[in-house]
Amino acid sequence: MLYDLNIPWTCSTDPLELQRTISFLSSLGYDTIALNHIMSTVPSQIVNPIPSPLPFTIPPNTTILRRCTLQIEDPSLNYRLPALAAAYDVLALRPKNEKGYDAACVSLLEHSIISLDLTQRFPFYFRPKKLMAAINRGCKIELCYSQAVMGDAAERRHFISNTLEIMRATKGRGLLISSEATSVLGVRAPADVVNLFSVWGLSRDRGMEGISINARGVVVNEGLKRSSYRGVVDVIYGGEPRALEPAESNKKKAIEGQKKRKADDTGEITSQPSKRAQKKAKHAAKQAGIGNGMSQKTTPGDSTPVEGIPSLVVTKDNTLIPTINTNG
Amino acid sequence: MVRVKHRYLLVNILYPELLKAGRESSAKLPDAVTFHQPTTSGLNSRGLEKAIKHGVEELFGDYGYGAIRGSLQVKYLSTATSTFIIKVARDHYRMVWTALSFMTKVPGVHDAKPCVFRVIRVSGTIRESQEEAIRRAREQILAAQREQGEKSDLTLAGIFGPPGTKKDDVMMVDKGDGEEEGSNEG
Known part of the structure; x- marks a missing residue:
């Protein structure tokens, strides 16, 4: 060339x-x-x-x-x-x-x-x-x-x-x-x-x-x-667009509906304390435990019980239960 | 005693310019034909040699003129196919080539047509140049026929084989020139 x-x-x-x-x-x-x-x-x-x-x-x-x-x-x-x-x-x-x-x-x-x-x-x-x-x-x-x-x-x-x-x-x-x-x-x-x-x-x-x-x-x-997009990514061949049959398109709509509900669900879940917050609290508890010279067991999913102090536990159905950890 | 080595340059004279008078008539001819017009018979080998020497002198001065004066020789000149072969000492053939690139007129002719000199092959023996010239001429005929859209070229192509790829032709000059060139420069 x-x-x-x-x-x-x-x-x-x-x-x-x-x-x-x-x-x-x-x-x-x-x-x-x-x-x-x-x-x-x-x-x-x-x-x-x-x-x-x-x-x-x-x-x-x-x-x-x-x-x-x-x-x-x-x-x-x-x-x-x-x-x-x-x-x-x-x-x-x-x-x-x-x-x-x-x-x-x-x-x-x-x-x-x-x-x-x-x-x-x-x-x-x-x-x-x-x-x-x-x-x-x-x-x-x-x-x-x-x-x-x-x-x-x-x-x-x-x-x-x-x-x-x-x-x-x-x-x-x-x-x-x-x-x-x-x-x-x-x-x-x-x-x-x-x-x-x-x-x-x-x-x-x-x-x-x-x-x-x-x-x-x-x-x-x-x-x-x-x-291309910003001189970096270019679509050379994106494939043929698939022709949709009517029945199939209905199915697709249904799937979309499901997807929507799912998205809503995830929205609810996010109202729980995030994993990061959980981890942070866990770490803080550990520190406290070390400070006391005691080992402490924490189960995953539990929200950071600290000994002797009432804390809030978040359950799956999103209600808060006050608990007192006695470290038994 | 070491033999003096030479280079043979196979050169085509091309006429790319549109003819002022025959705009309409030349429109019918395929371009491949009009580029390779025959040169006027007023061109002879002595005039050509003189013009090349003059060109080298203009570009490279007395040194260039002196370097090529002894060895430059027009070995073959065909005005019908606008082709010629010149022989020059291997150490200085680039100066001659450059001078050819700078020439824009048929030399030694009164009222000359503007033209372009194209070196199509540099080789160590005159035989190679000759074979290349014959091959080129054949391909030009085929190209002209293809451009004209004639069907008859199929028979010719059957005899001479399919047309070569263009890429090989373009930089053909570098072939067979490489290893000696390397020892020369390196």
Whole structure:
């Protein structure tokens, strides 16, 4: 399974071009493709503009996901990330400055990809501490090779220097490799991509991980976040709902009635002193007995008779009987 | 005296871009066919070699150019199937491969079509490359026929066997390359 999680999509994208790109990616061996909608501000009404299903036929065995990339600058603004995440299949953040980068690495929680525009020079260093903090909690750092392949010499230089720095800081862990190909010419075959990154110093295994395992992790996690209960429990197959026959449903009602009565019963029982209270009292009695230097027998079910002191015994029918224990 | 080892790269030229003029007509053709168009006959092996050297020089400077200049050689070029095989010293084949990844035009041709170079096999002998090229060409025909929805492909599939799994094809380049690579890097 190979993934390309970044094919830019805008409202003006030509569907013919898009179909061509998807078809080409599929012929190169990628089978999960995410269409990426890049936003600089959050609209007041969050609607997913990417049509699903797409208005043309896609190759068989190809999955199309819808992803949103939000550019962030000031983390103190309310970006309404949970609402955004709910509208799209995958949520990524693209920090524009150091503040945004720090927030994306450390404090913001909803996204699973940190995608940087590596064709520019960043006025800060990529420190292992922050990047690894992000990676350790499940975020992936995205490297888009098309920025280098389609860019001019200056962009390529910036891309390589930034990529090397990120690879040094993360030691190649938690990287996600995708294309971000604005035209179909920016797409390369998986083997070519792995070679490209291996020339830049990322080992082959890590490169393969970037387009397969790590990308899969993102997709599966994001899917779980949306479909499961708090991202922990998901019902994969709950079985077929059983069709009830009328006679059976009557029986069920009867059972329910019984159950109700039972519940009432238990309610009565709880009016008796709880087991914990009984135990406590028992313990207190024991202590008293030890204090007197005498051994004391207590029978289970009895309520803590203390020698010579009148106490209340609770019987099964819920009446209290005053007794005096003489310890015979 | 140790023999100088080489690598043979089997490369396909792909044309993923939509043709501006023939949007309607190309819509009828299956995509598998239009990706593997024949290359213009203006491409010759000398032009190709020159373009690769130039690409390596652009990316890796004089060092890269010097490293591959002696060994780079175009062994086979077929414009009809858009396939070629190049030979390069084993220590430096990655630079050549990278240069190919960065090329987006058919080299040495005036008014060239944009294209993508895809390395589909790296092998130690030219024979393996040749066999792989033949296998690929056969599968492309089958794929095109399948996409067209022809029933006739059943007979062909009967002769050549069922289509191979895609997964094997995608990372085929890593096969047979592993153990020498390990000794080289490790």
